[in-house]
Amino acid sequence: MIKNLYFKFLLTVLLSLFSCTETGDIIDNGYQNNAQENYTSPYMGKWVGTYSGNAIDGTLILNVSKSGSIEVKRGGNGTMDEVYYTSLQGSGGALNPAPSPKGFILYGSLHTKSGTWNFQHWSGSWSVAKQ
Known part of the structure; x- marks a missing residue:
């Protein structure tokens, strides 16, 4: 029992x-x-700037959503060559280095408003400002 x-x-x-x-x-x-x-990303909004380096340069437009996802528009010679999507990593504004369908990759941070990029065998730097 x-x-x-x-x-x-x-x-x-x-x-x-x-x-x-x-x-x-x-x-x-x-x-x-x-x-x-x-959640609202502190980086939400439109960021506009340029990229330049080994023989190519152009315009960058980063549209950061409320959640921190990013629409990247990359252009050169007066046209927008490509649109692709990536996101922010962590709270420091670091860009997720996801390649575009064509292979363009942004590295850096929206906190510093700058970074580097790679595309095929070219590379260089980029900078943006919030609009």
Whole structure:
């Protein structure tokens, strides 16, 4: 009888621990989802500048969304050659160095408003200012 009572007590304690963990996870996930929905990137807005380097140069337009995703427009010789999408990494405004479909890659930060770029066998620097 005591063994049976001890077993029921132990089972009740274990089940309550598991149910608390699941409830805590649900609350934590709800809080995280709410925080993501309310987040506004401090870099949100339009950034305009230039890139230059080994034999090529042009214009950059970075449109940063509320969530920190970035639409990159790259142009040269008066035309916009390419539009692609990337994002910010962390809170320091670092650009995710994701290559465009053509292979153009921006490295750097919106905090410093500058960085470097690579494209095929060319490279150089870029800078932008918030509009």
